[in-house]
Amino acid sequence: MKTEVISTARREDAGTTIGAELIQNGELVAFPTETVYGLGANGLDGEAVNRIFEAKGRPNDNPLILHIAKKSDVKDLWAHVPKIANTLMDTFWPGPLTMIFNKADEVPYEVTAGLETVAIRMPSDKTARLLIQKAGVPIAAPSANRSGRPSPTTAKHVLDDMDGRIPLILDGGPCRYGVESTVLSLVGEPTILRPGAITREMLEAVIGPVRLAPSILEPLGAREVAASPGMKYKHYAPDADVHVIEGEPKAAAKRIRSLYYEYESEGKRVAILGTDQTMPSYRNLTAYSLGDRMEPETLCANLFTLLRDVGSENDVILAEGVDTRETGLAFMNRLLRAAGFQRETV
Ligand code: TXA
Ligand code: MG
Secondary structure, X not given: OOOEEEEHHHHHHHHHHHHHHHHHOOOOEEEOOOOOOEEEXXXXXXXXXXXXXXXXXXXXXXXXXXXXXXXXHHHHHEOOOOHHHHHHHHHHOOOOEEEEEEEOOOOOHHHHOOOOEEEEEOOOOHHHHHHHHHHOOOEEOOEOOOOOOOXXXXXXXXXXXXXXXXXXXXXXXXXXXXXXXEEEEOOOOOEEEEOOOOOHHHHHHHHOOOEEOHHHOOOOOHHHOOOOHHHHOOOOOOOXXXXXXXXXXXXXXXXXXXXXXXXXXOOOOEEEEEOOOOHHHHOOOOEEEOOOOOOHHHHHHHHHHHHHHHHHOOOEEEEEXXXXXXXXXXXXXXXXXXXXXXXXXX
């Protein structure tokens, strides 16, 4: 299959029309969102949804998110709309918040991987919304990477993983946030299953206490598998072996320098992912800045691109950890998973 790439800067209207037709015909379309690129199919067509799992090589017990273009569409996809969800929708939709609640009968079990709950989000990206509107159905879409790889934040990342496997990629340029949406379960106490740009602090300001699933900064315990199937798989893994060094920035940078020389003396190609604040400590070493420590959203926006680019040219990546406040939590959640939890604190 030939994979066509259409730039939305030049041909948004034509691109979304062609994309919507493909979706209606049960085919797959990769499209930009404000978080990462999605790989979409008609969310009401179980057979089309199965193609997503094939193209990604995704384990079929990992459920998908349904993307909608208007808030009122949740009524058809959830058994009912809890009051708290209305409050959250009014505050955070359209945007990077996914909510999970009991599914309506119309939602196929292919989307939910057999669960009685379904995840829904309304993206703010204009192209994504146009595509959903024109398709006239909710679009089921995971991140558009091969399973296990870092999520794509540019159309080139999607092409690298999906060339020849899907008919169309809509190229909307780099994604604004660069990490996937916050996933909040509303079944029982509100619980964050995956942190994102809508932070725990932002949610709590609107609805009061929100729990964090324990697996956010740790490997998944056996008891949790049922609540968050996606978290049990290997995630975001670049080609290189990633190590995370946490602690006071100066001390962490010192430890990273000494590890750098150790790996280099073993003949390994080593690179550092530091921050603006510590870059002066890495002069003459192969080092890239993730951004400003005081603005973790910049770290999020750069993480997956650097993991892909730097990871493909090196054997070892030494990365700095940061505070887990606000969007620092989303950053550390992705980084620790990319590292398979190889971490040390100085
Ligand atoms: O930002 C995003 O959310 C992107 C863009 C494309 O919208 N999508 C995305 O999808 O990240 P995906 O499939 O890569 O991640 C969805 C996560 C997985 O961890 C999955 O296990 C979880 O949401 N999930 C989906 N439905 C669920 C459900 N009913 N119960 C528990 N977890 C669910
Ligand atoms: Mg994913």
